[in-house]
Amino acid sequence: MxxxxxxxxxxxxxxxxxxxxxxxxxxxxxxxxxxxAMVACAVAGIEQTALLTLVVxxxxxxxxxxxxxxxxxxxxxxxxxxxxxxxxxxGRILFAPFPDVKPVSAIAIVAGASFGRQxxxxxxxxxxxxxNFFFGQGPWTPWQMYAWGxxxxxxxxxxxxxxxSRTAGVCAYGFVxxxxxGFILNLWSILxxxxxxxxxxxxxxxxxxxxxxxxxxxxTVAFLLILYAxxxxxxxxxxxxxxx
Numbered sequence: 001m002x003x004x005x006x007x008x009x010x011x012x013x014x015x016x017x018x019x020x021x022x023x024x025x026x027x028x029x030x031x032x033x034x035x036x037a038m039v040a041c042a043v044a045g046i047e048q049t050a051l052l053t054l055v056v057x058x059x060x061x062x063x064x065x066x067x068x069x070x071x072x073x074x075x076x077x078x079x080x081x082x083x084x085x086x087x088x089x090x091g092r093i094l095f096a097p098f099p100d101v102k103p104v105s106a107i108a109i110v111a112g113a114s115f116g117r118q119x120x121x122x123x124x125x126x127x128x129x130x131x132n133f134f135f136g137q138g139p140w141t142p143w144q145m146y147a148w149g150x151x152x153x154x155x156x157x158x159x160x161x162x163x164x165s166r167t168a169g170v171c172a173y174g175f176v177x178x179x180x181x182g183f184i185l186n187l188w189s190i191l192x193x194x195x196x197x198x199x200x201x202x203x204x205x206x207x208x209x210x211x212x213x214x215x216x217x218x219x220t221v222a223f224l225l226i227l228y229a230x231x232x233x234x235x236x237x238x239x240x241x242x243x244x
Contacts, residue, residue, distance in 0.1 A: 120152025
């Protein structure tokens with residue numbers, strides 16, 4: 001109670017607000033630092049780009065996972081993330097005979113649209129990590145985690161936009177997001193291993209990879225047409241039932 005009879009504000013609300021701002025800043029740093037590092041290495045012409053950017057993306061992933069954990073999500077909130085990540089990983093392994101035909105992007109998009117941007121990122125990242133125990137771990141794994149995480153994160157950001165109000169908009173996002181996934185992985189390969197001397201050489205690498213990126217995008221659209229609407233309805237019922 002203050003001197004004039006008013007109730008003093010609760011400092012816990014201010015602390016909570018500051019904590020949310022801090023988490024948002026750390027999240028933004030984790031998401032943007034790998035891209036900034038790649039651009040900086042390209043501009044500076046650093047020869048050890050592969051090693052340097054690997055360290056940066058590992059640190060960024062660790063920071064994002066730490067921020068997610070520090071939010072202290074409840075078990076009933078983390079279980080859907082674990083289940084969807086497991087389904088995405090299993091789907092990637094199941095479709096192993098078919099290059100670039102993988103449901104990971106589609107499931108990450110469903111997760112982001114249903115549970116929010118952090119959950120979308122976690123599903124994409126964890127699916128890449130777990131499935132690579134089958135396909136093989138390597139320096140590409142953190143970049144796959146980062147790129148697939150961004151696919152789910154972007155879906156979470158756009159979930160309430162007009163674009164996601166129709167399945168066609170979701171599919172359009174899925175196709176473009178897959179091209180973005182390919183852009184990130186191709187850029188990492190170009191800067192870390194190919195070391196092109198001219199822009200034309202770099203574009204040649206992208207041109208060679210473009211058919212595979214388009215196949216990834218088309219496959220993701222097909223998976224979204226099959227999975228997005230029914231899974232969203234089922235997830236909505238689960239969220240209501242368990243208060244998620």
